[in-house]
Amino acid sequence: xxxxxxxxxxxxxxxxxxxxxxxxxxxxxxxxxxxxxxxxxxxxxxxxxxxxxxxxxxxxxxxxxxxxxxxxxxxxxxxxxxxxxxxxxxxxxxxxxxxxxxxxxxxxxxxxxxxxxxxxxxxxxxxxxxxxxxxx
Amino acid sequence: xxxxxxxxxxxxxxxxxxxxxxxxxxxxxxxxxxxxxxxxxxxxxxxxxxxxxxxxxxxxxxxxxxxxxxxxxxxxxxxxxxxxxxxxxxxxxxxxxxxxxxxxxxxxxxxxxxxxxxx
Numbered sequence: 001x002x003x004x005x006x007x008x009x010x011x012x013x014x015x016x017x018x019x020x021x022x023x024x025x026x027x028x029x030x031x032x033x034x035x036x037x038x039x040x041x042x043x044x045x046x047x048x049x050x051x052x053x054x055x056x057x058x059x060x061x062x063x064x065x066x067x068x069x070x071x072x073x074x075x076x077x078x079x080x081x082x083x084x085x086x087x088x089x090x091x092x093x094x095x096x097x098x099x100x101x102x103x104x105x106x107x108x109x110x111x112x113x114x115x116x117x118x119x120x121x122x123x124x125x126x127x128x129x130x131x132x133x134x135x136x
Numbered sequence: 137x138x139x140x141x142x143x144x145x146x147x148x149x150x151x152x153x154x155x156x157x158x159x160x161x162x163x164x165x166x167x168x169x170x171x172x173x174x175x176x177x178x179x180x181x182x183x184x185x186x187x188x189x190x191x192x193x194x195x196x197x198x199x200x201x202x203x204x205x206x207x208x209x210x211x212x213x214x215x216x217x218x219x220x221x222x223x224x225x226x227x228x229x230x231x232x233x234x235x236x237x238x239x240x241x242x243x244x245x246x247x248x249x250x251x252x253x254x255x
Contacts, residue, residue: 066241091239099239105150106239110173 004115005130016048018126019134021095024051024072026079027088031116034123035132036075040064049121051075076101095133141177141232142249143200145240154253155232160187167233169193177250178231185227192221196236200245201228208245 007019017023017037024036037050040058053071055064072091080086080103089101090113098112118126139157142150155175161182167190174197180187189199191214199212212224214233230248 061237062242065237065239069240072239093237093239097235099151105145105152108151108153108175108235 003129005127007118007127007130007132007134009126009134013126014134017050018120019132021133022068022091022093023132024075025090025092025113025132027090027113033113033116033118033132034121035118035126036121038068040068072101076103092132138253139177140251140253141175142251143232143245144247144249145244146246147244149240151240153234157250164188164190166190167194169195174233174235176231176233178233179250180229180231186225187228187231189224189226189231190221191224192216193219194222194233197233198236198238198242199224200232200234200242200248201226202230202232202248203227204229206230206248206250208247211242211245 009019017039018035020037022038024038026034028034039046039048039050039052040055041052042055042058046052051071053064053068055067058064076089079089086103090098091101092098092112095112096110098109100107100109114131115129117128118132120126137157138154141155142152144150153175155177156172157177159179159181163182163184165178165187174195193216194214196215199214200208201210203209209228214222216222232248
């Protein structure tokens with residue numbers, strides 16, 4: 001049985017997209033993770049933290065994923081540009097589906113990152129020893 | 137049994153996964169709807185031209201199809217929304233059933249490579 005706590009966030013953090021699929025996790029060091037929400041949008045550029053992905057129709061999942069793929073490649077290069085040892089990065093799609101991003105490609109995993117210290121992109125703590133998503 | 141499957145993309149990247157592997161020596165393949173965890177690799181071993189995959193009640197997935205030379209030949213989306221039967225008939229020699237959503241553009245799929253599982 002998992003000893004993890006459920007992720008509980010403030011209304012403000014929820015509104016910013018934290019804890020909702022899909023999201024990106026960057027492992028800074030073992031048990032220290034940064035979470036980046038993903039926002040698909042069409043017209044108005046959302047003033048929210050995380051990755052913003054412009055798509056023609058946010059209900060067209062395939063088109064969203066195709067655009068997200070190129071955004072992820074750019075984000076991976078941005079984060080790991082000058083790093084001798086690249087940060088582990090993971091695109092989490094569901095509670096049991098994630099893709100780990102590596103230099104040469106992606107690796108499917110049925111287990112997703114969890115626990116540890118979960119922080120936002122500004123290194124502010126979101127949660128400790130909890131799951132990384134809000135259970136519906 | 138599981139095997140390591142590597143999907144080569146046209147942009148030079150790869151998508152790696154450990155897939156449940158099975159071989160099909162008959163023209164019709166049925167998969168248990170709940171017991172199998174995606175991704176699933178089906179290698180066709182019979183000599184017939186086509187194979188029918190019975191995906192009735194199967195979890196939502198995309199069926200990537202590859203020819204004898206392991207190059208991508210097509211794809212089918214399986215989204216079971218009703219209780220009716222759903223089957224796919226194709227000439228592919230390798231089927232890779234991937235969970236949705238696929239994290240890369242489907243048209244980027246190029247070739248498949250199958251290896252024993254790395255332990």
